[in-house]
Amino acid sequence: MRVLVASLLLAAVAGCGLRPASSFVPPVEPGSIKPLPALVGTQVRVTSKEFTEQLVLGKIAVVALTAAGADVIDQTNVQGSVNARASLIRGDADLMWEYTGTGWITYLGQSTPIPDPIKQYEAVRDLDLRRNGIVWLPPAPLNNSYSIGTTRATAEKWGLKTISDMTKIPVAQRTYCVDQETFGRDDGFLGMLKGYGLTYGKDVLASNIRRMSTGVLYSAIAGGQCAMGMVTTTDGRLAALDLVLLEDDRKFFPLYNAAVTMRRQLADAHPEIAKIFAPISAKLTDDVIRGLNAKVDVDGGVPVLVARDWLRSQGFVR
Incomplete structure (x- = not known):
């Protein structure tokens, strides 16, 4: 039955380019991510932008939170950065992966990027929380510049x-x-x-x-x-x-380290979410995410299955 569902999903994806079926979540067993009593039954609406890397990261969040016991609503695959971000600000979504450079320049209107990745993260984290009530978790090493x-x-x-x-x-x-x-x-x-x-x-x-x-x-x-x-x-x-x-010899392009962002209400009510994503983020390097992106764009893989398989390979789920 699982093979049949996956086959139907592949057919759906093939018919619409890089867009995945919207809400299919493959079954997983607990690995290092285990059901957390405080999170069981909590509704978490996960969104993402429409390009491959965002789909993969969004599905990683969907699978990981599902494994932790949350009642996840998959709202990934929103067209455009501004639209996806707006759903978070309005309260129509709860959590999404975002990039430090995009947050700093596009959303917060800052004209001068900060070349140090830690200082850039801290600056966008503090300003976005103060202005918009958006919490930024520590970023991954991957820099999608x-x-x-x-x-x-x-x-x-x-x-x-x-x-x-x-x-x-x-x-x-x-x-x-x-x-x-x-x-x-x-x-x-x-x-x-x-x-x-x-x-x-x-x-x-x-x-x-x-x-x-x-x-x-x-x-x-x-x-x-x-x-x-x-x-x-x-x-x-x-x-x-x-x-x-x-080579960007003038160092024009800002740093775009990916980080989980979420509404302050969710972060305050469920601090355990930060602990779920900390080890996941730490493993997401440029090489790792480039390989995951290639599994979709080059090999024709389905983002949610690529995400699940990677989480399995790292022992987060089984």
């Missing part, structure tokens, strides 16, 4: 090693693939151009920007639809498509 990616052939042709080297490509051939959300953000594409002294419309022509979903962006770069593209450093497709990351 931005960079510019290109094919190995393009990098060799123009001698591209750093983001500053983009100017080696003639303006007419300086084409970019960029996802819709990242394009206009201060910590995204237009902000990056400004940070590297390039003028949009002159040094980078508007007609040379191809905006697209993250689901097709990496294959578009690999397929030559653009010379370069805005990518994230923990994406599993980088290695599979042999894409080269250009």
Whole structure:
């Protein structure tokens, strides 16, 4: 029966790209995560954004909290950072993984990122709690930052090693693939151009920007639809498509360490949630999350099953 359910889930996912079935939670047995009396029966609404890494992290939270005895409502796969965050602020959701850089710049409106990861975390933690009543748990080592990616052939042709080297490509051939959300953000594409002294419309022509979903962006770069593209450093497709990351030589992009965030009401009522996620977060390095992302985007895995299998491999559940 379990195989049949998984097969049906795979079919559902195959029909809608990277989107998972919304609420299927595979059965697990306690490992190092055991049912906690204080959490049993407590409703926890878990949300996430729609891209692969967020789906995997969201499902890790769903499975872990379920194993701990919570009554989990799966609200993952919300389109757009702002929409997912808004559900947390409004009280329509209780918990989600977020990134320190996104919290600091996009949500809290701070223009200057803090280069030290601990200080950046502490700053966003304190300000978000004070302003919005959102609690940030200690972050994972994984840093899902931005960079510019290109094919190995393009990098060799123009001698591209750093983001500053983009100017080696003639303006007419300086084409970019960029996802819709990242394009206009201060910590995204237009902000990056400004940070590297390039003028949009002159040094980078508007007609040379191809905006697209993250689901097709990496294959578009690999397929030559653009010379370069805005990518994230923990994406599993980088290695599979042999894409080269250009060094952020001006240190423009903020740190984006992932951390569990939740409403203060939930955190105050259930401090045991922090203890559930502390060992999970500690194991989520760049290499680990890149591998989990690849299991979805390259191997065609289902996010919730990828999350469950990883939690099993680490002994959190059985």
